[in-house]
Amino acid sequence: MRLPSLRRNRPAEAGELAGTARLDRRTKRLVGRLRPGDIAVIDHVDLDRVAADSLVAVGVAAVLNAKPSISGRYPNLGPEVLIQAGVPLIDDLGDELFEKLREGDGVRIEGDKVFSGDEPVAEGRRHDAETVAEAMAAAREGLSVQLEAFTANTMEYLKQERDLLLDGVGVPDVKTRINGRHCLIVVRGYDYKADIDVLRPYIREFKPVLIGVDGGADALVEAGYTPDMIIGDMDSVSDDVLRCGAEVIVHAYPDGRAPGLARVQQLGVPAMTFPAAATSEDIAMLLADDKGAELIVAVGTHYTLVEFMDKGRGGAASTFITRLKVGGKLVDAKGVSRLYRQNLSTSSLVLLVLSAIVAMGAAVAMSTMSKAYLGVLAEWWDNLMFELFS
Template structure:
């Protein structure tokens, strides 16, 4: 399996910097509170690429991780994203970092140490391009173990949810109409913004059912759309988007427990539950398929083995089986922005406009009608400026 190689761009060299600390054990929940220049304090073993991408997009000054960002289980991609973006990453600071720091505190980072009011409160391992590259190489050796675990999880999920996969048992009744329509499912995954932007002509023409998976609903709103349905555990979708009028389906555990339901009830948003062991993006696909959708277009979802492992959950085994189930209807839009990219620069566009104006002027100048029109314009101009000449 081929993995991305580290590019030697600007790396986070040891040095001192200060910023406001924002803390949360759930990285995707923390991202919603971060502002450019903040220092993110997380508790994230094997930092995945999606989480790292969101931290880079916010523009954090540094990332402090209470746990190892690369445990060695497999070559996860998140730390690579941070160091390539020049964001300092300090690992393995320990549980005490959440006890020593408070939300909004001004912290200073010096090399691998974290200080508050000049006093050191924690020390960890400062990562750079070389250390992340070595850790990634070492982690490749653990891939065989992870592949075996992934295969075992896949078989366990098949036994547990075979009725859902084969017969659609447990899929809830919904108000949103899918029958015979296209469905666009958006997940806040890799390159989702660029891919969603390229799909604008498709959305205008086919008007698909718009389904946002957790934070994918916010992505749809940010792109100027209103989701028809929001599905997920409700831990990364904003309050305003939950109130947008979309039908809400809360992902529940197989035993029926749905922690996200309490949030929708608190906001006064009606919701139904969908109990299953699968991931939320899988439930969105299975629901659309069961309700008779003709085509599923997926943005930001997970498709490759590296992405399954990088997600860091045994539950990603469900994604493999879900794709087998809906494969005939599924079109994965991942990377479409790289396949279709407009390279027309501003100078080229200006040259094109000037060329068009010149062509029009030449056509007017050589044609009989054009010459007559120019004579009329010249006479009008003379009549306009004649009074001005008399004055001066």
């Protein structure tokens, strides 16, 4: 019989790690409940980089994964992110982890073993930089198999969504004016914060339509902007942001089912659905393209082959085709922050100010008017000295 963890909890000893357990089989949903120092309990095969980045940003003390964090199907990026950030990762702990732990339990970690109080809960594999590197190397060897599967999924998507891709069939009519304007589509993905910061001058000048994809809407609000449209499953956008006045489009399955619609309706927010087999970021691009956007700037979206696979879902095949469809309109903001930075050191700033003072002094000294003023000032000074000391 499982005993409540509060009964026999004790402080962690040297070399141990302790914290409060927060559980959810969907990592994206769990992140919203996590607090710094919590221990995240997840059920995530092939932990992707976006999920890992969000766990690191919250400041979790450790991550316990019921599933293998690297299955070997492809070189997923999440475990490396956690290890580099110094977050302990113990995985392959088994499904019983969710049966033996409850939300708010005190959890203690010793090596690769997990305890609730003094009661052993599960034992898995504790990763470090070496084990992650070995697993990633093995995963790269099997990449060709995943590439074949990805290609097959892409062809299936082409057949399924041909009318949407070619003729825009199924794209909803929206109130937001898009035709002839730029659209900035924000996904809470890789490097989204840095890229939004670098794009601030662009946003001020062009005033693009701001489209937040699920949690990307919160990212816009956090950056000081109000989204014009919110598109997605509605599983990671906050209630307050949904009420911000943006036009809301709920991503639905091809058969019309939209699980996220009920939540939006409960909040009293008007919404429409967009049925498609594509991912939410893809339908945002397809909508912007169909409604006549002049330019589409994407923040936090996926582009490389590993990133497509790192999404961990078959729908990622749509990502590749969508980019072919949108074509020359699409500008990827990823990496802009690394290409262009306005880093100005204190010494450089002081040097710049001194240079400006010297330049102004030289300009004053060279002008006829300033020479006359300097002559008057010199004569006044001589008269003052004469009166004081005569």
